[in-house]
Amino acid sequence: TGTSQKDNDKKGPTGIVLMNLGGPSTLEGVNDFLTRLFLDPDLIPIPFQTRLAPIIAKRRTPKIQEQYDKIGGGSPILSWTEKQGKAMETLLDKINPEHAPHKSYIAFRYAPPLTEDTLLQMKKDGVKRAVAFTQYPQYSCSTTGSSLNELWRKSEQIDPEQSIKWSVIDRWPTHPGLIEAFARHIETALKQYPSDVKKKVVLLFSAHSLPMVVVNRGDTYTSEVAATVHRVMERLEFSNPYRLVWQSQVGPQPWMGPQTNEAIIGLGKKGHNDILLVPIAFTSDHIETLFELDLEYGHEAEKAGITGLKRAESLNDDPIFVEAMANIVKDHLRSGKIMSTQLTIRCPKCNKEVCQRSRDFFANQNL
Numbered sequence: 540t541g542t543s544q545k546d547n548d549k550k551g552p553t554g555i556v557l558m559n560l561g562g563p564s565t566l567e568g569v570n571d572f573l574t575r576l577f578l579d580p581d582l583i584p585i586p587f588q589t590r591l592a593p594i595i596a597k598r599r600t601p602k603i604q605e606q607y608d609k610i611g612g613g614s615p616i617l618s619w620t621e622k623q624g625k626a627m628e629t630l631l632d633k634i635n636p637e638h639a640p641h642k643s644y645i646a647f648r649y650a651p652p653l654t655e656d657t658l659l660q661m662k663k664d665g666v667k668r669a670v671a672f673t674q675y676p677q678y679s680c681s682t683t684g685s686s687l688n689e690l691w692r693k694s695e696q697i698d699p700e701q702s703i704k705w706s707v708i709d710r711w712p713t714h715p716g717l718i719e720a721f722a723r724h725i726e727t728a729l730k731q732y733p734s735d736v737k738k739k740v741v742l743l744f745s746a747h748s749l750p751m752v753v754v755n756r757g758d759t760y761t762s763e764v765a766a767t768v769h770r771v772m773e774r775l776e777f778s779n780p781y782r783l784v785w786q787s788q789v790g791p792q793p794w795m796g797p798q799t800n801e802a803i804i805g806l807g808k809k810g811h812n813d814i815l816l817v818p819i820a821f822t823s824d825h826i827e828t829l830f831e832l833d834l835e836y837g838h839e840a841e842k843a844g845i846t847g848l849k850r851a852e853s854l855n856d857d858p859i860f861v862e863a864m865a866n867i868v869k870d871h872l873r874s875g876k877i878m879s880t881q882l883t884i885r886c887p888k889c890n891k892e893v894c895q896r897s898r899d900f901f902a903n904q905n906l
């Protein structure tokens with residue numbers, strides 16, 4: 540009929556918004572990146588935040604600039620995300636023609652492209668249906684929760700008429716494609732060890748740590764990371780000894796442990812010379828893999844006499860991983876669900892109701 544033809548004309552592409560923390564592409568971008576990060580109460584609540592955040596960021600900038608300098612002058616996360624998005628989009632048009640054309644967008648929380656710029660671009664492109672697809676496989680209020688809250692706030696400003704209908708993929712810690720990609724990267728890395736030590740290599744899964752105050756208010760991140768690890772080990776038929784450890788804690792308060800660097804040294808003391816680090820909570824390379832794991836811990840291990848420390852490659856633009864991304868989106872779009880899960884409940888001690896707020900926003904959408 541005439542009406543449905545008109546509706547089709549107005550349809551526009553299906554927008555797939557890849558949400559992540561982001562990183563500074565250049566050294567000049569480090570201060571802005573850190574300022575946005577320390578301004579985020581969903582990540583770090585600080586008293587007098589708007590006044591103190593720029594001061595803390597400025598003080599920390601030289602140290603972090605030095606780290607980005609050592610990994611090539613900036614974070615590679617934007618270029619990896621662009622590659623992943625383009626490849627996913629092409630694949631989706633093939634495997635999911637009923638929602639074609641798909642168009643991928645990026646919304647970083649602390650570095651360009653920021654949520655507001657992406658929303659403006661989506662309106663320009665005539666997007667009416669969009670999926671907020673977190674790039675953190677495991678949910679945390681401090682990461683995906685923060686990104687969803689930002690999307691909620693900026694949508695109210697930029698799209699008050701709600702011309703874009705949203706749905707959310709908020710976690711995918713045990714997706715078979717993700718597990719397969721991790722498992723293959725581990726198998727590839729294990730081949731670099733001599734055949735007589737291969738079975739003895741300790742797989743040290745390493746995830747970004749979380750402050751214990753966040754863990755203790757019921758954040759699901761740590762258990763979802765453990766779920767990923769368990770599935771990967773199942774897929775590998777528990778071929779090697781393994782542990783889950785936590786890296787990159789900042790500041791003096793208690794964080795989830797054991798710490799990755801202490802675990803490496805501890806294993807060394809017990810006579811384990813062959814250790815494979817597996818970054819398990821972030822899919823692309825970033826400062827934590829390239830600087831902290833490779834350079835910093837690599838150096839510490841060397842000093843302790845450990846000669847067999849290696850790292851599994853990040854998933855980056857691995858076709859198996861990109862296929863997993865496309866399948867996650869396809870299954871989600873076909874399910875007709877507004878949230879990929881309904882697990883995002885109010886944090887018992889989270890006064891800001893960060894998770895609840897984003898759920899209410901998306902639950903009110905009529906797809």
Ligand SMILES: C=CC1=C(C)c2cc3[nH]c(cc4nc(cc5[nH]c(cc1n2)c(C)c5CCC(=O)O)C(CCC(=O)O)=C4C)c(C)c3C=C
Nearest residue numbers: 561562582583614679681682747749750789820825826827
């Ligand atoms: C799944 C990943 C991450 C979780 C969980 C996470 C929680 C978290 N982080 C901070 C504080 C900082 N994080 C910083 C950098 C940073 N964080 C992640 C990932 C997670 N963070 C990444 C990938 C990066 C680096 C980006 C890159 O390009 O490499 C920083 C800035 C760097 C620094 O100053 O050391 C801070 C600060 C908290 C407090 C937190 C949980 C509440």
Ligand SMILES: [Fe+2]
Nearest residue numbers: 560747748787
């Ligand atoms: Fe972090």
Ligand SMILES: [Fe+2]
Nearest residue numbers: 680886889894
């Ligand atoms: Fe919360």
